[in-house]
Amino acid sequence: MTHANLIAGEWIRGTDAVRDINPSDTTDVVGEYDRASAAQVDDAIAAARHASQAWARTTVQQRADLLEKVGLEIFARRAELADLLAREEGKTLADATGEVGRAGYIFKFFAQECLRIQGERVGSVRPGVDVEITREPAGVIGLITPWNFPIAIPAWKIAPALAYGNTVVMKPAELVPGCAWALAEIIHKAGFPAGVFNLVVGRGSVVGEKMVNDPRIDAISFTGSVPTGRGILAKAASRGAKVQLEMGGKNPLVVLNDADLDVAVRVALDGAFFQTGQRCTASSRLIVEEGIHDKFVAGLAEAMQKQVIDDARKPGTTIGPVVDQSQLDQDINYIDIAKAEGANLVAGGERLNREKSGFYLSPALFSETTNTMRINREEVFGPVASVIRVKDYDEALATANDTAFGLCAGVVTTNLKKAAHFRRNAETGMVMVNLPTAGVDYHVPFGGRKGSSYGSREQGRYAAEFYTQVKTAYVMQG
Ligand code: ADP
Numbered sequence: 212m213t214h215a216n217l218i219a220g221e222w223i224r225g226t227d228a229v230r231d232i233n234p235s236d237t238t239d240v241v242g243e244y245d246r247a248s249a250a251q252v253d254d255a256i257a258a259a260r261h262a263s264q265a266w267a268r269t270t271v272q273q274r275a276d277l278l279e280k281v282g283l284e285i286f287a288r289r290a291e292l293a294d295l296l297a298r299e300e301g302k303t304l305a306d307a308t309g310e311v312g313r314a315g316y317i318f319k320f321f322a323q324e325c326l327r328i329q330g331e332r333v334g335s336v337r338p339g340v341d342v343e344i345t346r347e348p349a350g351v352i353g354l355i356t357p358w359n360f361p362i363a364i365p366a367w368k369i370a371p372a373l374a375y376g377n378t379v380v381m382k383p384a385e386l387v388p389g390c391a392w393a394l395a396e397i398i399h400k401a402g403f404p405a406g407v408f409n410l411v412v413g414r415g416s417v418v419g420e421k422m423v424n425d426p427r428i429d430a431i432s433f434t435g436s437v438p439t440g441r442g443i444l445a446k447a448a449s450r451g452a453k454v455q456l457e458m459g460g461k462n463p464l465v466v467l468n469d470a471d472l473d474v475a476v477r478v479a480l481d482g483a484f485f486q487t488g489q490r491c492t493a494s495s496r497l498i499v500e501e502g503i504h505d506k507f508v509a510g511l512a513e514a515m516q517k518q519v520i521d522d523a524r525k526p527g528t529t530i531g532p533v534v535d536q537s538q539l540d541q542d543i544n545y546i547d548i549a550k551a552e553g554a555n556l557v558a559g560g561e562r563l564n565r566e567k568s569g570f571y572l573s574p575a576l577f578s579e580t581t582n583t584m585r586i587n588r589e590e591v592f593g594p595v596a597s598v599i600r601v602k603d604y605d606e607a608l609a610t611a612n613d614t615a616f617g618l619c620a621g622v623v624t625t626n627l628k629k630a631a632h633f634r635r636n637a638e639t640g641m642v643m644v645n646l647p648t649a650g651v652d653y654h655v656p657f658g659g660r661k662g663s664s665y666g667s668r669e670q671g672r673y674a675a676e677f678y679t680q681v682k683t684a685y686v687m688q689g
Contacts, residue, residue, distance in 0.1 A: 221405075304528075485530065495595065497599070572593065
């Protein structure tokens, strides 16, 4: 089966194709996905521009109906899409099923949000004048997405973009074109007007670059790595485009002496290692108070031994493979760096062989690390976490905040006062109390501070900030 690009409402064949490989079984080719040429990206942008005015003038009911249809179809195809997701990305079938559901709910949520686009009417300081503030679409949006949430991240960018009356050109990550293509097919079949949504598969350096630099794209929403995000910001901002970036994290999970040990272990295990640690919200720094340190490390190591690392689609698997060879190399490199820095490898960190040839790695836990080590400063993006021992709560909080990132921070404690203090003083966009740093709801804002994010928040009704522009109208009465 061929998978072409969606440009101006037509499936357009590319010149070459991306091979989508199953990381659980590298002999399994999920599919071939055509790459769009530079000229085809140009056509997609032109189509989005062309469709823009008419789409902006559709009624909120028309947009709500179409988005609702997409949400329902995602649910109708949930099992098949989850299988595809687990197969191309390597997260377990349970996680993939959850992610597909999330994508469906996001479309259903934004279908309703169409009906809630509001403005304000305020009194003027001048007599006889009315002032009205309204939100209009931002225009043509370029979406650039990463590989770790192959359907949820495209969904949480596409749904608000379309809901608020924008047209879209989307470029998914080359490692996971399958879910993006399936979503594009669902959107196409739902009956959106030609050019409202366009899918272009291809390399970041070709397709992504073109989108970032093209003046016909009004706004770029990107999720991915820090260096790529910073490069996109420099280029897009220099031509005056609106930019929203979600990048890395080095998320701290603080475990205090008074924590319930079982909760601490469960929260750390999930946050650090589930989904192979390939979440920007993963807990990679476990900051543990002295009194509970040894029990916590022993408990987590024991829980890690019970994990089943295998084919993402095999029943019983709790942690799937790393996404590809290059990410595996990066993970192993950081494990070596941590060892060289003097960190103590408590468990895991071994390349594993399974029945099928995949990128299997046992989750790695380091102890006796300091917050200045590279393993605690740089994002690994794999199943690797390190423990930092601290003497008290104040040191824990200071250590948690001593980082260039600021996406999410967690605390495990039974002390209400300390939990409240941590919530107020964590320098992050999201805070978790007795919950894993990873795992967020779909209807509330998502985003970070410092080096983790740039621009306004994604998701929930806060998404309106990015996907609309404000107009202030002054009208002389009668
Ligand atoms: P990762 O691959 O670790 O998710 P990247 O930042 O490399 O992180 O990729 C995220 C997305 O950005 C992908 O869709 C990728 O193709 C795209 N991308 C990579 N380089 C560029 C670039 N120079 N311009 C625009 N997009 C890019």
